[in-house]
Amino acid sequence: MVDDTRQRLLNSAGQIFAEKGFEAASVREICLRAEANIAGVHYHFGDKRQLYVEAVRVAQCAQSDEIPFPEWPADMPPTDRLRVFVGTMFERMLDSRRPKWHLQLMLRELAHPTEACEAIVKDYIRPMADKLRSILTDLLPPELDEMERWRMGFSIVGQILFYYVNRPIVRLLIGPEAYEQLTVETLADHVTRFSLAAIGHRPPVVSLAAASPPPEVVP
Amino acid sequence: MVDDTRQRLLNSAGQIFAEKGFEAASVREICLRAEANIAGVHYHFGDKRQLYVEAVRVAQCAQSDEIPFPEWPADMPPTDRLRVFVGTMFERMLDSRRPKWHLQLMLRELAHPTEACEAIVKDYIRPMADKLRSILTDLLPPELDEMERWRMGFSIVGQILFYYVNRPIVRLLIGPEAYEQLTVETLADHVTRFSLAAIGHRPPVVSLAAASPPPEVVP
DNA sequence: AATTCAGTCAAACGTTCGTTTTATTTCCTC
DNA sequence: GAGGAAATAAAACGAACGTTTGACTGAATT
Numbered sequence: 490m491v492d493d494t495r496q497r498l499l500n501s502a503g504q505i506f507a508e509k510g511f512e513a514a515s516v517r518e519i520c521l522r523a524e525a526n527i528a529g530v531h532y533h534f535g536d537k538r539q540l541y542v543e544a545v546r547v548a549q550c551a552q553s554d555e556i557p558f559p560e561w562p563a564d565m566p567p568t569d570r571l572r573v574f575v576g577t578m579f580e581r582m583l584d585s586r587r588p589k590w591h592l593q594l595m596l597r598e599l600a601h602p603t604e605a606c607e608a609i610v611k612d613y614i615r616p617m618a619d620k621l622r623s624i625l626t627d628l629l630p631p632e633l634d635e636m637e638r639w640r641m642g643f644s645i646v647g648q649i650l651f652y653y654v655n656r657p658i659v660r661l662l663i664g665p666e667a668y669e670q671l672t673v674e675t676l677a678d679h680v681t682r683f684s685l686a687a688i689g690h691r692p693p694v695v696s697l698a699a700a701s702p703p704p705e706v707v708p
Numbered sequence: 709m710v711d712d713t714r715q716r717l718l719n720s721a722g723q724i725f726a727e728k729g730f731e732a733a734s735v736r737e738i739c740l741r742a743e744a745n746i747a748g749v750h751y752h753f754g755d756k757r758q759l760y761v762e763a764v765r766v767a768q769c770a771q772s773d774e775i776p777f778p779e780w781p782a783d784m785p786p787t788d789r790l791r792v793f794v795g796t797m798f799e800r801m802l803d804s805r806r807p808k809w810h811l812q813l814m815l816r817e818l819a820h821p822t823e824a825c826e827a828i829v830k831d832y833i834r835p836m837a838d839k840l841r842s843i844l845t846d847l848l849p850p851e852l853d854e855m856e857r858w859r860m861g862f863s864i865v866g867q868i869l870f871y872y873v874n875r876p877i878v879r880l881l882i883g884p885e886a887y888e889q890l891t892v893e894t895l896a897d898h899v900t901r902f903s904l905a906a907i908g909h910r911p912p913v914v915s916l917a918a919a920s921p922p923p924e925v926v927p
Numbered sequence: 928a929a930t931t932c933a934g935t936c937a938a939a940c941g942t943t944c945g946t947t948t949t950a951t952t953t954c955c956t957c
Numbered sequence: 958g959a960g961g962a963a964a965t966a967a968a969a970c971g972a973a974c975g976t977t978t979g980a981c982t983g984a985a986t987t
Contacts, residue, residue, distance in 0.1 A: 494965080513731035516945060526966050528947080533964095537945065600819070602876055610880050618881055636889060639882050640898045641913070644867045651866025654873060657821055661829050662837055663858050670855060679859045686906045693908025694860070713934080735975060745936050747977080752934095756975065931986070940977065947970070954963080 495533045497523040503544040507590035510597060511541055545598055545605040548591040549613050555591075556581045558620060567627035568690055574621060575649060575684075576677040582653040583673050596654070618642065628688060641688060648680045714752045716742040722763040726809035729816060730760055764817055764824040767810040768832050774810075775800045777839060786846035787909055793840060794868060794903075795896040801872040802892050815873070837861065847907060860907060867899045 501523035505514040516537055520527045534540040558577050561570050582592060595613070598605050621642050629638060652659065652671065660668040685691035720742035724733040735756055739746045753759040777796050780789050801811060814832070817825050840861050848857060871878065871890065879887040904910040 510729055510731065512729065515943080517943085526964095527945090528967085529965070531946065599877055600873060606876075610877060614877060614881070636882075636886060637913075639886070640895075641902070643870055643878065644899065644902050647868075647870025648863045648866040650874070651862055651869060654819060655869070657825075658818055658829060658833060659862065662833070663855075667855060667858070676859075680863065683860070683863050683906045686908070687902045687913055689905070689912025694856075694906055734973080736973085745934095746975090747936070748934085750976065929987085932984095934982080934984105936979105936981075938978085938980105941975100943974070944972080945970100946972100947968100949966100949968085951966070952964080955961090957958105957960080 494523070494525045494529050498525055498529060498533060498540065499544055499547050501525075502540050503548055503594055504588075504590045506541055506544055507548075507593035507597060511537075511603070516540075541603075542605045545594055546608065548594045549609055551588075552581065552591045552595060553613060555587055556584070558617075567624050568685055570624050571628065571645075571685065572677065572681045574624060575645070575681045576673065578617075578646075578649045579652075579673045579677045579680075582649070583676075592653075621645065628685075628690060641684075644687070645680065645684045648683065649676075652676060713742070713744045713748055717744055717748060717752060717759065718763055718766050720744075721759050722767055722813055723807075723809045725760055725763055726767075726812035726816060730756075730822070735759075760822075761824045764813055765827065767813045768828055770807075771800065771810045771814060772832060774806055775803070777836075786843050787904055789843050790847065790864075790904065791896065791900045793843060794864070794900050795892065797836075797865075797868045798871075798892045798896045798899075801868070802895075811872075840864065847904075847909060860903075863906070864899065864903045867902065868895075871895060 498519065502514070502519045505519050505522065508514075516530050517527060519540075520529065523529075530537065530540055534543060556577060559573060561573060595609055598609060599614075622638065625638050625641055629641065659671070679694075682691055682694050686693050717738065721733070721738045724738050724741065727733075735749050736746060738759075739749065742748075749756065749759055753762060775796060778792060780792060814828055817828060818833075841857065844857050844860055848860065878890070898913075901910055901913050905912045
């Protein structure tokens with residue numbers, strides 16, 4: 490394969506960029522890990538920046554392809570679709586079987602956007618947002634304020650992202666043994682129940698038999 | 709003031725470290741913005757790394773001091789305390805009146821921990837977690853599983869952090885004009901209502917008069 | 928008045944960075 | 958097998974990096 494070196498460079502670059510960020514990653518280290526010559530970066534990609542952009546693009550494509558959102562049947566109730574959506578997002582984030590630098594690199598780019606960010610939002614974030622919004626459209630009253638619907642979506646996605654971004658902190662807080670219990674299934678179930686209860690499609694996540702003032706029933 | 713240069717260096721370093729990260733920030737740029745000589749870094753702090761650690765410490769102290777959690781009266785209901793908690797967190801994050809590099813630097817450190825991370829967790833994160841957990845202890849049934857309580861807390865904090873970490877993306881998604889409507893008050897109200905509804909202390913955030921299957925009442 | 932010392936300054940240190948040049952190898956075509 | 962493009966290798970480029978040096982300043986101490 491003629492592009493073997495190119496592929497190795499992309500893989501190595503993706504890993505190191507994801508670990509250290511663009512500036513802290515050095516072309517020499519990337520080439521060392523790729524077992525390629527330094528000049529290969531210029532030859533195949535032009536310069537360090539373009540290598541970075543290409544690596545982000547690879548990450549984005551792989552991320553979308555590897556765990557696609559399953560096509561749900563037309564009659565699937567929106568509550569079940571939400572559970573699938575949440576589960577898929579968690580799988581994309583926490584499944585340790587596939588290379589982790591894909592999502593890591595994308596989130597780095599999203600947190601501190603460069604030129605590669607636009608493409609991610611357009612091809613990755615936006616479709617996901619649309620998917621969630623279509624679920625929420627079915628879950629929520631149609632006359633609901635558009636802005637309110639956005640906030641619901643952000644509340645759901647925020648819960649999911651938290652566990653990825655703050656993994657090290659969560660581990661420090663609850664301890665390593667409790668941390669091991671945080672499986673994709675457990676978390677997806679919790680977030681789904683929590684969110685559905687918030688919008689009134691499920692009973693509250695806990696029974697409040699013993700707790701303080703009973704909820705009112707009318708706003 | 710004898711330590712004037714030291715203070716200027718800390719301020720400048722904090723800003724630039726927060727903007728670019730440790731590696732991408734250069735000592736020369738820091739000194740330039742501080743209007744100080746390059747050698748001052750070695751003289752006052754030893755080296756770049758120790759300057760960074762000191763800057764993080766400054767950020768952490770300032771962040772805790774400037775917007776402390778108000779002392780609530782003993783008889784304040786837990787639902788109100790949650791609203792105050794959420795509001796204070798949002799203020800700490802989104803209030804544009806105070807220098808933003810404090811929190812920015814801390815979150816950078818938390819996302820990619822170095823030696824300065826431990827102190828942040830111990831002196832900043834842990835107290836906040838304890839505060840939230842004490843509220844949840846009152847809100848939730850006492851016999852509730854410890855792990856379940858953690859998950860509730862993470863669901864609440866995750867919603868709040870989302871708006872800070874993903875601010876640029878939120879803006880891209882909903883558009884600039886809608887983005888301007890996202891005030892501290894609006895968001896704090898939403899997150900509090902959403903979360904309280906999830907755990908059954910408020911009616912669902914929206915009326916579901918027009919929506920699909922009615923919620924069951926027993927799990 | 929002499930001495931001390933924290934603080935600042937310009938200049939240069941050696942290293943590593945991204946990039947480029949030049950030479951060599953590999954592989955396909957004629 | 959010769960010719961030529963594609964790919965890789967080795968070496969060096971100038972620039973920027975973090976760090977260090979040694980001289981200088983001004984106020985406090987003796």
